[in-house]
Amino acid sequence: MSRSLRTRWMLALAAVCIVEAALVAVAVRATTAGAFERFLVEEALVGFADDVEAAVRETGSVEGFRGARRARGGAPAGPPLPDGPPLPLDGRRPPPPGAAAPPPGGGAIRFGLADAQGRLVMPFEGDPPGTAVPAAVLARGEPLMVDGRRVGTALVPADVSTVLPGFAPRSPEARFLRASSAALAGALALALAVALGLGWVLAGRTVRPLRALTAAADDVAAGDLGRTVAVETDDEVGRLAHAFNAMSARLAEATALRRRLTADVAHDLRTPLTAVIATLEAVGDGSLPATPPRMRAAHAEAVRLGRLVESLHTLALADAHELPVHTTRLETAEALRYAAVAVEAAAAAADVTVVVDADDAPAVRADPDRLAQVMGNLIGNALRHTPPGGRLTLGAHADGAEAVLTVADTGEGIPADVLPYVFERSVRADAARSGDGSGLGLSIVRALVEAMGGRVGMASRPGEGTTATVRLPVWTEG
Numbered sequence: 001m002s003r004s005l006r007t008r009w010m011l012a013l014a015a016v017c018i019v020e021a022a023l024v025a026v027a028v029r030a031t032t033a034g035a036f037e038r039f040l041v042e043e044a045l046v047g048f049a050d051d052v053e054a055a056v057r058e059t060g061s062v063e064g065f066r067g068a069r070r071a072r073g074g075a076p077a078g079p080p081l082p083d084g085p086p087l088p089l090d091g092r093r094p095p096p097p098g099a100a101a102p103p104p105g106g107g108a109i110r111f112g113l114a115d116a117q118g119r120l121v122m123p124f125e126g127d128p129p130g131t132a133v134p135a136a137v138l139a140r141g142e143p144l145m146v147d148g149r150r151v152g153t154a155l156v157p158a159d160v161s162t163v164l165p166g167f168a169p170r171s172p173e174a175r176f177l178r179a180s181s182a183a184l185a186g187a188l189a190l191a192l193a194v195a196l197g198l199g200w201v202l203a204g205r206t207v208r209p210l211r212a213l214t215a216a217a218d219d220v221a222a223g224d225l226g227r228t229v230a231v232e233t234d235d236e237v238g239r240l241a242h243a244f245n246a247m248s249a250r251l252a253e254a255t256a257l258r259r260r261l262t263a264d265v266a267h268d269l270r271t272p273l274t275a276v277i278a279t280l281e282a283v284g285d286g287s288l289p290a291t292p293p294r295m296r297a298a299h300a301e302a303v304r305l306g307r308l309v310e311s312l313h314t315l316a317l318a319d320a321h322e323l324p325v326h327t328t329r330l331e332t333a334e335a336l337r338y339a340a341v342a343v344e345a346a347a348a349a350a351d352v353t354v355v356v357d358a359d360d361a362p363a364v365r366a367d368p369d370r371l372a373q374v375m376g377n378l379i380g381n382a383l384r385h386t387p388p389g390g391r392l393t394l395g396a397h398a399d400g401a402e403a404v405l406t407v408a409d410t411g412e413g414i415p416a417d418v419l420p421y422v423f424e425r426s427v428r429a430d431a432a433r434s435g436d437g438s439g440l441g442l443s444i445v446r447a448l449v450e451a452m453g454g455r456v457g458m459a460s461r462p463g464e465g466t467t468a469t470v471r472l473p474v475w476t477e478g
Helices: 005-060 065-075 137-139 171-220 237-282 292-317 332-342 343-347 368-384 443-449
Strands: 114-116 120-122 142-146 149-155 326-329 353-357 364-367 391-399 402-409 455-461 465-473
Touching: 005 065, 005 149, 065 292, 114 455, 137 142, 137 149, 137 332, 171 237, 171 391, 237 292, 237 443, 292 343, 292 443, 292 455, 326 368, 332 343, 332 353, 332 364, 332 391, 332 402, 343 353, 364 368, 364 465, 368 391, 368 443, 443 455, 443 465
Parallel strands: 353 391
Antiparallel strands: 114 120, 114 149, 142 149, 326 364, 391 402, 402 465, 455 465
């Protein structure tokens, strides 16, 4: 049986509250009962001590209290008892005339009595009168003082709480314990209700944005790309909402790029294919002679078509993490000089000066063929966007454990809104179909560099030029 997140949270909270309430109730009940018993013992001890002191004042000795006890027990008396009501034997004062008799409970405590020298006057814990009382027992007792002098000690049993009998149901003690237990139960019930109420509200505040996220995710799954949710908090749920919004926006961008890529690739495939087919049909039916220029033009279109297919194949291998790369030690300066020579003719035709500045560049771990392909794409892209009379600088320098290779031009630059996406497939700086590429060149650059364990980047300011960076690991022995 499935339950909502709020229901599970409420059940868990209720279980925790009930267990906690039970533990608190047991602890408070035990503490209250223990404190109440100690109160009764202390009250009885004070009454016992007061009665002994009163007897000492009238008889002059603690033996007078023992004599009173012996007289009440039917034994031969010692010194005569004082006039008035008989002295208690158990530490409880007799009720005043006309008052109700005290209820059972606490009245059966048998305190001991020692004289000023620490000898028992009354039997205590099995020891007969005259026995010397240990110092620890005397320390636990209540000193008996008369006119500033210590005349004896009222002794407390070691485990006095065990001699307290049960309270009668109608006794004040029993009523007090019942009232305290009822108050405790009411307080715990109120605390449980308040905790569950607050838990219901707080669970609702947490579940509400999760439900909104679920609805938004369902919309995205149904094709409503770019769907976002409101971010109301800065906690884990809020950060989840931020992540969902970023993911949704990125998914919408990726879908738009994929659609553009499909359209661009279809156009780039159709154009050379149409030219080759038209030329071959015209030559085949005799409407056009098969002249060398016509055949060279058809061949050039077929080569262009082959390059596009090869680019798509390279990206497919990169997506499948199967792009073949064979890294080795490669001198960076030598690789840049080779790349400059390779584009020397194209640079001269475009009236662009190519300069290499990599004398102190470290050796890198790279695939020579793949790095040549990377530099060829970056340099070719820079030449297409650098006006006549411009300058193209190939540089390299060390940056910690990486070597940074740069291709900097003095062209028109890249718009700021396009710059973050230049390495995506089918993205052009001019956002138009002016040019003979398919928009895959920089995507292939990124795929090749990442396959060699490096990173790529692009920095640009419109009107000031663009700098492409390739970061590769520095060669280390072993």
